[in-house]
């Protein structure tokens with residue numbers, strides 16, 4: 812017998828990314844995002860679904876740029892913090908102590924403590940439901956040297972984040 816289920820529970824595990832947006836000398840923000848995936852290799856495209864009410868959505872709509880930063884597992888607390896607080900009220904760089912650092916090709920900053928960074932320029936915006944899908948072309952991608960040498964492994968989400976909290980809050 813098959814039973815009705817909530818579809819999202821079968822989409823896990825997902826990676827957690829810290830997306831930076833805004834401009835390094837203006838308004839800046841960090842948002843935790845799991846609805847983020849590659850959608851083309853050539854050209855290299857990443858799709859990120861961001862809540863229409865999120866401060867990050869407004870910033871990306873205005874600058875047409877964002878950066879997908881890959882956090883190491885040690886940043887678990889910061890991942891939660893940026894996923895439970897809004898940049899409308901607070902400066903997440905200040906509150907988390909994460910360091911904004913100039914990117915290579917876009918005006919948003921990278922997060923220095925993250926291990927890899929994909930700088931993206933928005934090519935397409937698609938209204939979905941409660942989210943807006945930003946399709947970004949990866950114009951630069953780089954990572955810590957020790958990661959590329961395989962000395963430190965990128966931590967993959969194993970579905971151990973609180974899925975219940977996730978589905979209630981987002």
Ligand SMILES: Cc1cc2nc3c(=O)[nH]c(=O)nc-3n(C[C@H](O)[C@H](O)[C@H](O)COP(=O)(O)O)c2cc1C
Nearest residue numbers: 842843844845846861862865866867894896897898
């Ligand atoms: C683990 C985790 C994953 C999340 N994934 C997403 C996501 O994919 N898309 C989204 O819009 N919000 C997601 N959120 C929620 C946002 O991070 C949250 O609403 C945030 O406060 C919005 O911040 P902002 O208003 O500063 O942009 C996630 C939160 C957590 C904790």
